[in-house]
């Protein structure tokens with residue numbers, strides 16, 4: 541058989557639009573890159589972005605940050621978490637999440653995931669009860685949103701403040717509600733591979749005025765918080781401003797300008813991601829040896845990546861599948877490796893955290909988890925070719 545090779549890079553994002561580039565050049569020429577460096581009648585680009593993102597997210601407040609990881613650190617402090625406090629967290633996520641918890645001195649209590657990469661509700665309930673944790677960081681990892689009715693009800697029952705990591709669910713909904721709006725705070729990333737790309741960047745969103753005020757002061761507003769457009773009243777700032785350290789986590793105007801243009805296009809981007817996801821899904825489902833998740837009807841997901849599990853053969857052969865696909869230009873990530881590789885790491889490699897538990901179910905699921913990024917620079921024919929390559933290589937290993 542003459543084996544086809546896929547030639548496009550899996551890391552190629554779309555370029556910035558001409559309009560965004562034009563605005564960015566204007567800002568560079570103007571020299572006012574810092575969000576608080578504004579003329580008397582001027583509203584900073586970062587402030588405009590916050591207002592526009594808050595509208596899109598259907599919340600009162602948005603605070604633009606330097607990164608998603610910083611948004612999470614600021615969120616954890618702003619909800620009142622203190623060093624030594626326990627925090628529930630699903631064990632399947634990426635390194636910035638444990639990093640953010642560690643940075644604020646939180647003590648993670650990791651919760652198992654199920655075969656669809658959702659937080660395991662029974663384990664969550666058990667650990668909410670046994671740990672006494674008053675916080676939860678829920679990462680909607682790779683866009684898979686858990687049963688939020690159950691998560692919210694457990695948090696209510698045990699008085700747990702919920703923070704959502706929406707790095708992979710910007711624009712996604714569950715039963716009509718935007719991901720990020722189920723708990724006290726939503727955190728988003730604008731890192732280069734996420735749903736909006738300013739290289740680095742993040743958002744924190746909330747309806748709570750005290751959390752918003754703390755977040756604004758934490759990100760480093762000096763005493764210029766009055767320059768935020770949609771911000772809590774002066775009274776709320778008076779209460780928090782002297783007890784809230786400046787962490788220098790502000791977004792600048794240059795990045796904000798790039799993001800403002802992308803936000804106008806995000807519904808179209810989501811539509812294009814889902815077309816590509818569905819093309820890949822249809823192709824991969826042709827293999828009897830690959831399992832794909834059934835996405836529930838009430839989950840409006842964003843298919844910016846796809847996950848599947850080989851089922852017809854032993855997991856020790858998964859690295860061979862990854863290798864054989866790579867030889868044909870198809871870049872699959874495997875979450876089961878004992879050592880972290882590039883962006884993927886398993887929870888037990890975060891050894892700076894104490895008392896890492898043995899989560900057998902999570903390890904078993906991750907041992908079979910193959911993961912692929914879906915850049916918008918791929919077209920639908922690319923998706924057909926990619927899935928065909930994966931199906932062929934899977935069949936070859938299954939026939940051994």
Ligand SMILES: *Cc1c(COP(=O)(O)O)cnc(C)c1O
Nearest residue numbers: 607608609634636705707729731
């Ligand atoms: C990207 C990402 C973040 C935030 O990352 P930054 O690079 O700090 O913006 C958080 N959680 C997950 C799951 C991510 O993929």
